[in-house]
Amino acid sequence: MSILGSTSVIFDLDGTLVDSEPNYYEASRRTLAEHGVTGFSWADHERYVGISTRETVVSWTERYGLDAPVEAVLADKNRHYLELARAGTHVYPEMRKFVELLAAAAVPMAVASGSSREAIEVILKGTGLDARLRTVVSADEVDRGKPAPDVFLEAARRLGAAPADCVVVEDAAPGAVAAHAAGMRCVAIPYVAAQADDPAFATAGLLVRGGQEEFEAGDAYDWIVASR
Template structure:
């Protein structure tokens, strides 16, 4: 029998193809204030909590707004985009349902709570996850392990009894640091760094290809 009892999904880049939307919205917002992304801004912000990326844009990129104002502005724009057209990844909803027939499911996302709730409602997945967590609800965002440790705790399981499904460098590092078995679904436009993908026990080409049998074999 597999020792994996639960699967913890990331949201952005795994269930919704939102990384390009995030980049477009944040770049446009920064440009409106006469600033430009730093060379490493996009990579660094993937996996950051709301408080962390809004501070980065305010304090390091130089947007002349407080971090709280930056967060409210950008999240408002993201919510508008999601209401107009939710960028679901093909096969993601079916994969969640399929894997949920065998394992308890949780969600550990860097998105704000307001966006998580909206995505799950629009996608018809509100009932799929026993636990949902935003990194704004834990002390530190990805690549720190906080959100995955909290998800395992809320599930009542050891991290080693859980698998994580992630796409980004910071997400893969976060899950591995927490002690979960790591499944990588590399994003085609924003592929993870070599050191991050090396932490994965399983790499699949897309979320639709992930099977219950492969998760069973992780431990």
């Protein structure tokens, strides 16, 4: 039994537990270049932070007028991303510490991400986080991706937790919206610190405005204890 009672914690993956956005950007740049779109910049990439891979590709087909089917472009992007992810993905040190603090308190945890299940499992295994985070939900396993609450609600179901007892840890505005829609508390650590004033983050119970550079595991743990 957890010392935090019925509390469960659900983590987003990309940009929250790990700094995988550089890999996603490079995978996107390579994929679009293969389909005739050049000049894809980091600023272009930032508009897709927090959105599922499939929804990103669907947006590309409309924005860039891609001729290839969505499934083909999606397969290309996943192939490039997995190559990059296997080569190395950086875990935020304070996030690893946070996971260990929660594990020591026997708090049930899950990962709920817009990435494919294969990508999630590759990262968790490669970083060793799979030893602590065994419950995984991909956006491919639910009807709607973030900002819909489906992925978080499914994670809560698999943990056997009531939504009101769950805390979501997120880096992106769509994830914060999804957490609020799911009726869950939220710790928000904006990946793009300049977006901290986005109204979506106003619903977060704890907003770390400076992003990962300011996040401290002990402070987040103490907030969860105090907000029960």
